[in-house]
Amino acid sequence: MNRTPTTAHSTRRSAPFARGRRRRDAGVVLVEFALVVNMLLGMGLGIYEFGFAWRTSAAVTSGARSAARTGSSLATDDSADYQALSSIRADLQASGLLDNLLLVVVYKSTTADGAVPASCKTNLSTSALCDIYTGAQVRAMVESDFSTTTGCMSGMIVANYCPDVRNSIMATADYVGVWVEVRHDYQTGMFGSGIEIKRNAVMRIEPRVA
Template sequence: MSLRHHLGQNRPARSGRGERGAALVEMAIISLLLLLLIAGGYDFGQAWRQGLITNEAARTGARTGSALGDNYLADWYALSGSRAALQNSGRLGDVDRVVIYRADTTDGQVPSQCIDQNSTTRRCNILTGDQFRAMQISDFNTTTGCFEPALVKNWCPSSRDNVQLTADYYGVWIQTRYSYEFSILGSGTTVRRDAVMRLEPKVS
């Protein structure tokens, strides 16, 4: 009787230790999930912000370029505006590629060849991120207006049509890279934004 009574008294204690262990495991799992949610929320928010910044940079470039028409410094001022917008937001170093292109309409997409190729006959000008960051006004041809070091320069300002009835559509496409702060979610994500505006009519 004494032995049974002794064993019976120990059973609840073992059960209590087991419950405490299970609770600790549950807390660890919940803490991990919360950490993942916080990390994911932070990186998602930063990537979303990068999208807004990249979009604003593209719009700034398109707005400036469309206003200057066939002026030989049109692309210099357009790209400088985009660069300043990214620099002011601390994202200039994230730029991978910039394309100035002739769009078909105000919602015209950048030609795919200008996105993933370094040689194309499509009507676009392609800059690497390094070229975009390092460009100077002296790099632009004083006759054609094209950025001479560009990978592709098939749509120079001198060839643009800014006659009111037939004016070209000026597009700016920018690709940036956001690197996740928490590597558990991956290395990062690519952000691409574009903006298109019609060239302002030439003043007679």
């Protein structure tokens, strides 16, 4: 005589399958949760790093602009470079970035986009119209390091555009540019050790009547 399975027997037989399904569902949830957490963590760290990089970029931009403005107003004065570099030093010091300063180039801008001559960024000998200052020189400089004749610092690698040769005649006044390179160190190491942030600013020398 055949017996029809009772409800209790069916429940007992299906219980292991239900438990297995619940375990599988729980595992899927945990995997999805881990993926979401990793994604959110990556986004959070990215935003964090972007904020610090933006802060560094803003400080470097401010320093370049301040220096160009100073160089423009002082024109051929023998303190022009010293005062321009001092403004960069002050901006970076206030942002805690002075130790990360790598290079400063003061140059004659002759291109439509105001770009610094490529050879002036290599920290090597060049015939281009620029003055090259290392970060170490800017950090350690004092006013007496600068010639009262040319306005350039003694011991410079390149001194081809000292204040005394700049043109401040009203009709043909030079455009003086300042290019600043600063090392930005990443905080978390997620994107590597860091990058170099480079900014420049150009202003026309305030002219005088010939």
